[in-house]
Amino acid sequence: MLCVRVWRGLSPLCRGHLSAWKRSQSRTAASRLDLSGMYPPIATPFTPEEDVDYQKLEGNLQKYAKIPFKGLVVQGSNGEYPYLTEEERVEVVKTVRRSLPTDKLLMAGSGCESTRATVQLTEKMAAAGADVVLVVTPCFYKGKMDGRALIQHFTKVADSSPVPVVLYSVPANTGLELPLDAVVQLSQHPNVLGLKDSGGDISRIGLIVHKTKTQDFQVLAGSAGFLMAAYSVGAVGGVCALANVLGRELCELESLCVSGRWEEARGLQQRLIEPNAAVTRKLGVPALKQAMEWFGFHGGACRSPLQPLTEAETQQLRRDFSSNGWL
Numbered sequence: 001m002l003c004v005r006v007w008r009g010l011s012p013l014c015r016g017h018l019s020a021w022k023r024s025q026s027r028t029a030a031s032r033l034d035l036s037g038m039y040p041p042i043a044t045p046f047t048p049e050e051d052v053d054y055q056k057l058e059g060n061l062q063k064y065a066k067i068p069f070k071g072l073v074v075q076g077s078n079g080e081y082p083y084l085t086e087e088e089r090v091e092v093v094k095t096v097r098r099s100l101p102t103d104k105l106l107m108a109g110s111g112c113e114s115t116r117a118t119v120q121l122t123e124k125m126a127a128a129g130a131d132v133v134l135v136v137t138p139c140f141y142k143g144k145m146d147g148r149a150l151i152q153h154f155t156k157v158a159d160s161s162p163v164p165v166v167l168y169s170v171p172a173n174t175g176l177e178l179p180l181d182a183v184v185q186l187s188q189h190p191n192v193l194g195l196k197d198s199g200g201d202i203s204r205i206g207l208i209v210h211k212t213k214t215q216d217f218q219v220l221a222g223s224a225g226f227l228m229a230a231y232s233v234g235a236v237g238g239v240c241a242l243a244n245v246l247g248r249e250l251c252e253l254e255s256l257c258v259s260g261r262w263e264e265a266r267g268l269q270q271r272l273i274e275p276n277a278a279v280t281r282k283l284g285v286p287a288l289k290q291a292m293e294w295f296g297f298h299g300g301a302c303r304s305p306l307q308p309l310t311e312a313e314t315q316q317l318r319r320d321f322s323s324n325g326w327l
């Protein structure tokens with residue numbers, strides 16, 4: 001990997017040649033990299049003073065190392081990345097890289113609001129050890145984030161990224177969905193490897209798989225509630241918040257789907273729907289972190305302004321796990 005400091009010292013001409021070289025390397029990597037499998041978008045533990053708690057993070061990583069995940073997503077939505085500084089975002093990725101076995105993939109969220117900032121953070125994430133970057137749709141000016149703007153954004157990021165790019169559409173958080181036509185067009189970029197779709201519209205996921213099947217383009221289900229359905233229409237894996245809590249069970253569901261044992265998969269999938277909804281759209285990251293505590297991981301409090309659960313919410317969360325036999 002080209003060191004960023006060396007990169008900055010180069011003349012524009014040298015940078016141009018090296019960019020082309022890096023792109024060709026990345027293109028090779030993109031066509032080789034197999035994303036299939038299960039990934040938890042890991043949570044970021046904080047100290048009572050709201051600093052990143054690297055010790056607790058490492059404690060979680062040791063536990064995750066015993067689960068057959070394909071890799072980890074660092075700074076997906078549940079990593080609270082919008083509340084981290086750029087330095088913290090890079091440092092968390094470095095910390096994960098140090099303890100992650102080399103056969104596991106590290107997918108790092110490098111999305112920022114501007115294209116320029118995303119390009120720069122993508123470079124840094126690659127230098128910090130990311131195998132792939134996960135780039136969320138910019139959304140602050142959502143009224144202007146049409147297909148044209150988003151295609152230009154992702155194309156520029158993919159053009160310059162030293163590692164393959166996975167597109168990230170998460171309408172519940174961003175208020176916008178990456179348009180299907182934009183996904184199809186971007187799938188033709190040699191450095192765009194796939195899509196993490198957290199929207200949960202199965203006909204859209206199936207259509208994306210269908211329309212991109214001549215590309216080396218891989219679709220990941222972005223939430224556990226529709227994992228089996230997504231597999232049935234051609235998704236190759238999942239990035240699921242619930243995997244922070246029930247990682248083994250989600251890996252089991254993945255393997256049932258991959259081996260076509262749909263009856264068994266259905267039974268397991270059904271028991272995961274309520275706990276998944278509780279830790280995502282109903283009660284969000286504070287609930288995910290609370291559930292992590294119940295299952296022996298370090299969750300703890302979120303960074304402000306996210307608030308801890310109320311007593312009533314905690315009880316609701318417990319019911320959503322216990323009524324499905326998980327607690």
Ligand SMILES: O=C(O)C(=O)C[C@H](O)C(=O)O
Pocket residue numbers: 041073075076077078079170198222223224239240241242280281
């Ligand atoms: O990046 C994340 O975090 C997720 O994609 C989690 C997702 O939103 C979910 O519903 O599991």
